[in-house]
Amino acid sequence: MKEFILRYQRQITLDGFGMDAQEKLSKAKVLVIGAGGLGCPILQYLAAAGVGHIGIADNDLVSYSNLNRQIFFGQDDIGKFKVDIATLRINALNNLVKTTIYKDRWNQALSIEHFPNYDIIVDATDNFASRYLINDACVLLAKPLVFGAVSKYEGQIAVFNKIQDDQKNSDYIPVNYRDLFPEPPKSDEVLNCAEGGVLGVLPGTIGVMQATEVIKLISGVGEILSNQLLNYNALTNSFFKVQLIKNAKADLLIPKTIDSFMQTNYEQLCN
Amino acid sequence: MKIEISFFGQLTDKTGCNSILMDNPGTITEFRNLVIKQYPNLSNAKFTIALNNKIALDNEVIPKNAKLALMPPFSGG
Numbered sequence: 001m002k003e004f005i006l007r008y009q010r011q012i013t014l015d016g017f018g019m020d021a022q023e024k025l026s027k028a029k030v031l032v033i034g035a036g037g038l039g040c041p042i043l044q045y046l047a048a049a050g051v052g053h054i055g056i057a058d059n060d061l062v063s064y065s066n067l068n069r070q071i072f073f074g075q076d077d078i079g080k081f082k083v084d085i086a087t088l089r090i091n092a093l094n095n096l097v098k099t100t101i102y103k104d105r106w107n108q109a110l111s112i113e114h115f116p117n118y119d120i121i122v123d124a125t126d127n128f129a130s131r132y133l134i135n136d137a138c139v140l141l142a143k144p145l146v147f148g149a150v151s152k153y154e155g156q157i158a159v160f161n162k163i164q165d166d167q168k169n170s171d172y173i174p175v176n177y178r179d180l181f182p183e184p185p186k187s188d189e190v191l192n193c194a195e196g197g198v199l200g201v202l203p204g205t206i207g208v209m210q211a212t213e214v215i216k217l218i219s220g221v222g223e224i225l226s227n228q229l230l231n232y233n234a235l236t237n238s239f240f241k242v243q244l245i246k247n248a249k250a251d252l253l254i255p256k257t258i259d260s261f262m263q264t265n266y267e268q269l270c271n
Numbered sequence: 272m273k274i275e276i277s278f279f280g281q282l283t284d285k286t287g288c289n290s291i292l293m294d295n296p297g298t299i300t301e302f303r304n305l306v307i308k309q310y311p312n313l314s315n316a317k318f319t320i321a322l323n324n325k326i327a328l329d330n331e332v333i334p335k336n337a338k339l340a341l342m343p344p345f346s347g348g
Binding site: 034036037038039123124125126127128131148149150151152154155156179180181183184185189190191192196198203229231233236240241242243244245247 | 277280315316317319325328340342344345347348
């Protein structure tokens with residue numbers, strides 16, 4: 001208990017946070033899908049903050065081109081599974097945190113099996129097929145989704161599908177990624193990081209903001225980016241926030257049953 | 272009265288600029304047609320349109336001094 005108090009003293013001391021919020025973090029279960037540019041800072045800060053159980057999903061191995069931004073990994077880790085290194089680093093950072101790793105490419109079956117075991121899902125993936133799959137699974141299984149994505153010098157952050165706990169705002173209807181972009185772009189419409197490049201520090205900034213939203217969601221402290229999209233431009237130091245609304249087209253496109261979700265070919269949707 | 276248009280992400284590669292001023296075309300649908308006419312490269316780009324910091328509906332009327340934003344999806348992580 002003494003170690004617990006000492007470790008989290010700086011945040012327990014905060015007005016509005018306290019032991020109550022710290023205990024909520026300790027009991028929370030968060031699944032981070034993607035242990036890359038976004039995932040590394042998300043995992044580090046969630047582990048340091050004391051999130052009790054962190055799921056880490058990534059099927060990739062560490063490569064040299066990861067090292068400008070994926071700060072969990074060093075040159076000695078090349079060729080090793082990212083999730084293995086990430087869990088080692090988390091254990092070294094905070095042995096009060098339990099980790100579960102998933103080495104398969106994230107898919108529908110894994111979502112159906114494992115999403116119910118987590119309170120919050122974090123999208124830190126790097127492709128549209130995974131992003132739409134995770135969004136649709138979160139809608140189907142009623143899980144809040146903390147979304148982050150980057151492109152060159154810009155990033156986006158949002159909290160989707162957050163079901164309101166109280167009835168303070170009766171007009172509130174949770175939105176999801178498909179309300180913003182109902183259908184995925186085709187593979188030639190948007191450049192990914194390998195093609196378009198990304199400033200190494202940018203996913204750090206966006207990942208830290210995603211981790212902040214996760215901590216606020218769990219602790220109940222502050223306002224979250226629910227039904228909002230925040231755009232950050234590293235070149236101009238500008239933030240741009242947009243209010244999101246329901247899109248009738250989105251409801252038609254999201255699978256309504258587990259069967260239809262399992263039969264959706266997300267790779268094909270994005271090609 | 273002009274309206275102000277901002278382009279985000281990789282849309283700036285297609286327009287060659289971050290923002291422009293334009294005469295108010297009336298509605299969001301008319302605006303979409305006009306901006307694609309001005310920048311034909313946008314015709315094969317995916318984006319959503321925000322009107323005064325809120326996602327806009329197609330039939331929405333654009334008020335005076337409006338600020339519009341064209342926002343594309345990002346995939347990177």
